[in-house]
Amino acid sequence: MKKILINFVLILFAFIIYFLQSNFFNWFTIAGVMPNLFIIYILFIGLFGSRTMALVYSSVCGIILDLLFKERIGVNLIGFVLVAIIATLFDKNFSKDSRITIMFMVMGVTIFFEIITFFMNYILYSMYVEIWSFIKILIIEVIYNIIFTIIIYPLIQKFGYYIENEYKGNKILTKYF
């Protein structure tokens, strides 16, 4: 029952993020650059949930975003799944209590995701490459994502530990020994 509730809330979060991203953040930008809340969402699930959960959620989000906005499926799907894998690796090696660590994690996965998707867009859609413009947008996006994480992380941290207790239970401590 608790697991059903957790998944229901996570799906609801995904819908809220989608509608925020496509309606609110189209207007609320920093120098015309939007944050990418889906990266933070997948990172959150990867850190607190199980690996299977992270892979399923990242695949579904990726496929839906590709179907809605892209000509072909693949760019968001592969990008999000790789973010999920990295997030599970972060979970094994770093503490989630430090806000600085979380900020670095957000920075790392945002840079990784955008470079991967930029590279795939270049291959799939013959995108015109402008390295300096890309770096400029990426830096602003990373800052925006970090600011957003600083604001929301304390609010979602408790829910994260609730998910962790439910999905990992007695495995939480054993990984440190």
Add this chain to the structure above:
Amino acid sequence: MYRKKKGELLGIIITIIILILIVVFSNMESNTSFFENIVNKLVMPIQNSLTYLKNRISGNSTFFTDINNLKTENQMLQDKNSKLEQSLRELENIKTENETLKEYLGLTEKYGDYKTIPGYIINKDISNYSKVIVINIGKNDGVEKNMTVIADEGLVGHVISVTDTTAKVRTIIDTSSSISCLMSTNKDSIVCKGTLNSNSELKAMYIATDANLIQGDSVDTSGLGGIYPKGIHVGTIKTIVATKNITDRYAIIETAVDFNKLNTVLVIKNN
């Protein structure tokens, strides 16, 4: 320990193989279209209402006016309407006469040759690096892949994918977009590409060494490439950037369409 690591590696390999299979199979035209329809049916009703609400709040100050004002306004509008209907009948007579005169003179309206389907924008790509828009007309309205999309001011882009009720449009400012154009004064050919920097500028490249660029010159589509018809207005030359090597020089084109304020579009039917 070894077995655990081996299991993890196997898990990642299996995930990657499944991903590749999903990407390959889902990109077959019929499968993609089927799933696109499902996702659209799930998301678009809410998206449509949010877009409607956003447009009402942002562009219409009468949304929150009281009922008394509306009643008075309604009465006034009814009076105005009857007067307008009378003027309309008169204007229709003049219009018929005018059209006959135009035929005599051999004039045609700017896009009068094209059959168009009107639509409005319901969604924009959430990525910072892609400028794809979604419009509210699809296969049911006669929209097909590769059809040209225009607005009153000029070229918007082309349709890249269609579902029953929606269509995705790659705008000319998208970095994957590339248009063959002609400068109106000297008819020299250029290629205009979208840039990441701006929502209102294109980069004109592959300019012939003997071409004479004029600031403020109009740029229209050349008709080459098989997607865009000839003669659709793209924008005007804003700045010319000279480089050491003349073959590398480029120009910045200011788009005729203001993509930040774009709401309604017209899709040109192929036939």
